[in-house]
Amino acid sequence: MKPTFAFVANWKMYLSPNEESEFLSNYSTDLIALIPDQASLVICPSYLSLPEALKITTSPKVSIGAQACSAYGSGAHTGDISAAALAQIGISHCIVGHSERRTQHHETNQNIAEQAQLLLKAGICPIVCIGETEQERAQSQTNAILEKQLEPIKLACKGAHLWVAYEPIWAIGTGKTPTNTELEQTSSWLKKHLSDIFSDPQLLYGGSISPSEAGRLSSLSNIDGFLIGRASVDFQALKKIVRSCYTPQ
Ligand code: PEP
Secondary structure, three states: OOOOOEEEEEOOOOOOHHHHHHHHHHHHHHHHHHOOOOOEEEEEOOHHHHHHHHHHOOOOOEEEEEOOOOOOOOOOOOOOOOHHHHHHHOOOEEEEOOHHHHHHOOOOHHHHHHHHHHHHHOOOEEEEEEOOOHHHHHOOOHHHHHHHHHHHHHHHOOOOOOEEEEOOHHHOOOOOOOOHHHHHHHHHHHHHHHHHHOOOOEEEEEOOOOHHHHHHHHOOOOOOEEEEOHHHHOHHHHHHHHHHHOOOO
16 A cells, blocks of 8 residues: 555534534544554544634644635635635645535536636645446446546646545445445546646545455555545544555455
């Protein structure tokens, strides 16, 4: 496994602000000790907890990321948070294009490219999520779907350094994960494709990462990190996931 492996914890809307700050106060020292020197952990709590999370976590091994940002730079956009505002408080990473944002907030590939572009301009590393449905995979459309999702970002962010999280929609929150062959096929195609466009892209896998699956999935050569949802709000599960990535398979 790569020494620079990245663990991204997507806390979604699972915890209240009090629970988020309690988690970080209780476990940030343990988390720092757990993450090997060149690896990194990015915790993405809710917007409300970002300033508090930044105050609590001071180690360079643990960064704080946001879960989404506006496709607009500034202005009359009620309820939105801009990339520049996230940068101003010290956010280093931001998830964009998560499938829940695509379906629940109707975000398009174009919106997502605009968000990524604004994040890069603000000095924040975008974590761009892409992935196919079960039906699309069954119809052998995976690469075509991923390519379509990436199309506007390729134009908007060509040459930039960013992270891409391959998250098959059928694996998110379902307990299903790809086989080694499935993930190897998709990730090797994707890594090559991304490397032709972006500068040193980091390819993450996300979807039902659990302590029992983490070691297997992290050992695949093109996987540079994980985007972890449900299991990341459970400190014991997160600890087991990180440990199993560093246990020989
Ligand atoms: C996610 O939603 O980004 C995710 C990977 O969720 P889960 O780990 O719960 O499948």
